[in-house]
Amino acid sequence: MELKDKNTVVTGAANGIGKAIAERFHQQGARVVLADRDQVALDAVAAELNAKRPNSVIALACDLSTEKANAELVENSKKFLGFIDLFFANAGVGVGSDLSTPESVWNTAFDINVHSHRWAVKYLIDDWLAAGHGYFVSTASAAGLLAQIGSAPYSVTKHAALAFAEWLSITYGNRGILVSCLCPQGVNTNMLRSGDRTGAGANSNVVRVAGAVLEPETVAEIVVNTLRDETFLILPHPEVAQYVAKKATEHQRWLAGMRKLQHRVLDI
Numbered sequence: 001m002e003l004k005d006k007n008t009v010v011t012g013a014a015n016g017i018g019k020a021i022a023e024r025f026h027q028q029g030a031r032v033v034l035a036d037r038d039q040v041a042l043d044a045v046a047a048e049l050n051a052k053r054p055n056s057v058i059a060l061a062c063d064l065s066t067e068k069a070n071a072e073l074v075e076n077s078k079k080f081l082g083f084i085d086l087f088f089a090n091a092g093v094g095v096g097s098d099l100s101t102p103e104s105v106w107n108t109a110f111d112i113n114v115h116s117h118r119w120a121v122k123y124l125i126d127d128w129l130a131a132g133h134g135y136f137v138s139t140a141s142a143a144g145l146l147a148q149i150g151s152a153p154y155s156v157t158k159h160a161a162l163a164f165a166e167w168l169s170i171t172y173g174n175r176g177i178l179v180s181c182l183c184p185q186g187v188n189t190n191m192l193r194s195g196d197r198t199g200a201g202a203n204s205n206v207v208r209v210a211g212a213v214l215e216p217e218t219v220a221e222i223v224v225n226t227l228r229d230e231t232f233l234i235l236p237h238p239e240v241a242q243y244v245a246k247k248a249t250e251h252q253r254w255l256a257g258m259r260k261l262q263h264r265v266l267d268i
């Protein structure tokens with residue numbers, strides 16, 4: 001899909017990867033609804049983009065961890081955009097660690113990393129099927145294809161996000177619905193920077209040693225180029241494809257290698 005004159009929604013658009021994607025979409029000529037719970041940062045992005053092209057962007061501050069909030073986001077986005085050509089469910093949280101992770105943290109991880117995708121699609125799909133087109137893009141992670149050392153909730157919810165996107169593509173792909181899923185390794189954002197060696201922060205150390213840490217703008221450029229081809233998997237770190245192949249064909253060795261990496265970084 002070419003983004004010029006397209007009507008788009010980007011969640012998690014106040015910071016990091018979502019902000020860079022929203023800016024890139026806008027630069028390509030799209031109208032963009034920016035959604036995030038971080039209202040101050042969100043309004044700053046909206047002001048910056050509307051200064052470049054008046055009335056091309058609105059900011060909708062919302063906490064997307066409920067079905068109601070996602071339904072309202074779709075409804076309010078349609079008031080501004082009319083038909084939504086592309087919805088990018090990118091907001092996510094890197095929370096939780098091991099078996100001691102509280103239930104409330106597991107629930108937060110599922111609500112935002114998985115259920116928000118499902119809830120958004122629930123309110124998008126009727127319009128898309130009636131029109132015979134619509135593009136759903138989500139951000140999972142390389143952790144959704146491989147694993148996240150140090151965090152069971154992140155690992156599990158990112159697998160689930162990828163599984164949902166695959167299911168969507170299989171179920172509706174023959175009726176004009178396009179689906180892509182962004183699966184990066186390390187990206188230089190608050191999520192990665194905020195870590196230390198405990199809890200979710202331990203994950204960032206693992207991510208740093210696992211490979212290159214890309215800038216969000218680099219990821220956004222790769223996203224736009226991949227959306228042009230309408231390819232399902234968006235892999236800013238191409239080596240992830242090799243790791244996935246190894247995981248599939250030499251699973252025992254892959255697990256042993258992951259244990260070694262864990263020992264090196266977390267001393268477990």
Ligand SMILES: NC(=O)c1ccc[n+]([C@@H]2O[C@H](COP(=O)([O-])OP(=O)(O)OC[C@H]3O[C@@H](n4cnc5c(N)ncnc54)[C@H](O)[C@@H]3O)[C@@H](O)[C@H]2O)c1
Pocket residue numbers: 011012013014015016017018035036037038062063064065090091092093094112139140141142183184185186187188189190191192207
């Ligand atoms: N940074 C990385 O290394 C990396 C790697 C792979 C995948 N990801 C994924 O990329 C996505 C974007 O993360 P990022 O790295 O840009 O981090 P970030 O923390 O900079 O951005 C995440 C954004 O999501 C928003 N958000 C979180 N919970 C929300 C909620 N309940 N309602 C509305 N907004 C909410 C935050 O306010 C924030 O603006 C996430 O899904 C993350 O899991 C990140």
